[in-house]
Amino acid sequence: MILAKTGNEALAYAMKQINPDVVAAYPITPSTEIVQIFAQYVSDGKVDSEFVAVESEHSAMAACIGSAASGCRTMTATASQGLMLMHEMLFIAGGLRLPIVMPIASRSVSSPLNIHGDHSDSLASRDSGWLQFFCETVQEGYDTLIQCVKIAERTSLPAICAVDGFILSHCMERIETFEDKPVREFIGKYKPNWNLLDIKKPILVGPATMQDYFFEFKRSQIEGMNKALPIIEEVQAEFKQKFGRGYGVIEEYRCEDAEAVVLLMGSACGTMREAVDEMRNQGKKVGMVKLRVFRPLPHQVLAESLAKFKTVAVMDRADTVNAWGGALFTEISSVLYDSPTRPKMLSYVYGLGGKEFSLADAAAVLEQAHAGKKEDLVTYIGVR
Amino acid sequence: MAKLKSWKELPCGAIIDDPTAVLENKTGAWRSQRPCWNAEKCIHCLNCWIFCPDAAVIVKDGKVVGINYDYCKGCGICAEVCPTKVQAITMEEERK
Known part of the structure; x- marks a missing residue:
């Protein structure tokens, strides 16, 4: 069915179709509506879910952990300060290998206070042991959230499905939704590995572990994330077979004979596509690489894709405050360091606190990437 | 002591599927105060047994018979929940 939905509406609609056993959540801008709309589904009897209205995000994630440990399919939603308050609990969900699924409307982190979209919240959670997916469109957010349930349960890892705050969460898009039945067939019945209440x-x-076992348990958790990539690819293929829409862990856009590419995540990929098309019309060999799966970082896939280009410009929608480039830039540089051919790397930070990222900005990045050089080590796009 | 396992042998999510495994770690060494149980005063209400966060109150045939100092961490909850008039459990310094 074709519907007009905002990102939040689409994510809440996907949650309704997933029909999780438990949702424990606390509202926060810009993801408030996900929780609000889902609570309405609960009140209207459209889902069988137990909805737990908790007093904070720390409690929300704690309740989700308890629920998932009791063998329930569990979801929540949050953003920004809410994700920060969950931080301690995120690591516990990761270490316990509980497949909790959480849509996020990505937003900046205070201070100064700002409610608008960037990737600071999810990137600050990158080491917590959660799978992280970044979506370009509302449609992709809807599709990815459904995939996340299957991926999380098959990998025994919790999953974040991020859409850009306001840019996607509050903007209406034409999306193609599925009927409830095929969605439920696709995700299947949840068979937990264990159940605390059995x-x-x-x-x-x-349990508490000492110097003799903590590191071994961490190593085992790391392996779980290392092995997640083929499972993600498998679920993406199953999704394509059932619903006809396919996604890769990365997408190469007009990269065939490209000399320079721009790599980025999230909604700005849409702007970049337009800019690439314009540059291609001028005969300049540029392309875009969209990264959809940030955790696990598809190391091998990225190395094989990017090593063939002369220049790779990496655009981060979050800053590391003095790592000399965003998290994405430093990680992608690290991926390419041991490649036989090493592209010239350019670092850009853009769109913090929802700062407009225009077509002209995208074109300027492509021009510099095409030239293969720029003056500053890190360029902060549009900052006065 | 059992041979330490490699990370490949460990259960996903650090789940311990043999709950008796905790018996291997004698956690009573953490204690700074020890509960002293007086058999003559005890009315066997079992409050201490119910409230003990571990399983350190030893009960046989429905009656308290002692404290398991291998696992008691000396939290003092048993002494706290022992009825005021009874006071069959008192906390004393461990190094007395």
Whole structure:
């Protein structure tokens, strides 16, 4: 069915179709509507979910952990300060390998206070052991959230599905939705690895470990993330087969004979596509690489894709405050360091606190990438 | 002591599927105060057994018979929940 929906509406609609056992959530701009609309579905009897209205995001994630540990399919939603307040609990969900799924309307982190879109919140959570997906469109957000349930459960890893705050969360788009039945068929029945409440098989959850075992458990968790990529690809292929829409972990846009490419994540990819088309019309060999899966970082896929270009410009919608480039730039540079051919790397930070990223800005980045040089080590786009 | 396992042998999510495994770690060494149980005063209400966050109150045939100092961490909850008039459990310095 074709519907007009904002990002938040589409994500809440996907949650309704997923029909999780438990949703424990606390509202925060710009993801408030996801929780609000879902709570309405609960009140109207459209879902079977138990909705837990908690008193903070820390409690929301704590309740989700308890729920997931009890063998329930569990979801929540948040953004920005809410994700920051969850931070401690994110690591616990990751370490316990609980497949909690969480849509995020990405937003800047205070101070100064700002409610608008950038990737500071999710990137600050990058080491917490959660899968992270960044979406370009509302349609992709809807599709990805449905995929996330299957990926999280198959990998035993929690998953974040990020759409850019306001730019996607509040903007209406024409999206193609599926019927409830095929969505539920696709995600299937949840079979938890273990269940804390199963008195016939008593287990201990969340033990204390000392110097002799903590690192070994972490190593095992790291392996879980290392092995997630083929599972993501498998679920993406199953999704394409069932619904006809396909996504890769990365997407190369007009990269065939490109000499310079721009790599980025999220809604700005749409702007960059237009700019690439304009440059191509002028005969300049440029392209775009969209990164859709940030965790696990598709190391091998990126190395194989990017090593063939002369210049790779990396655009971060979050800053590291003195790592000399955003998280994406430093990680992509690290991926390419041992390549037989190493492209020239250019670092850009853009759109913090929702700052407009225009077609002209995108074109300027492509021009510099095409020239293969710029003056500053890190360029802060549009900053006065 | 059992041979330490490699990370490849560990259960996903650090789940311990044998709950008796905790018996291997004698956590009573953490204690700075020890509960002293008086058999003559005890009325066997089992408050201490219910409230003990571990399983350190030893009960046989419905009656308290002692404290398991291998696992008691000396939190003092048992002494706190022991009825005021009874005071069968008192906390004392561990190094007495």
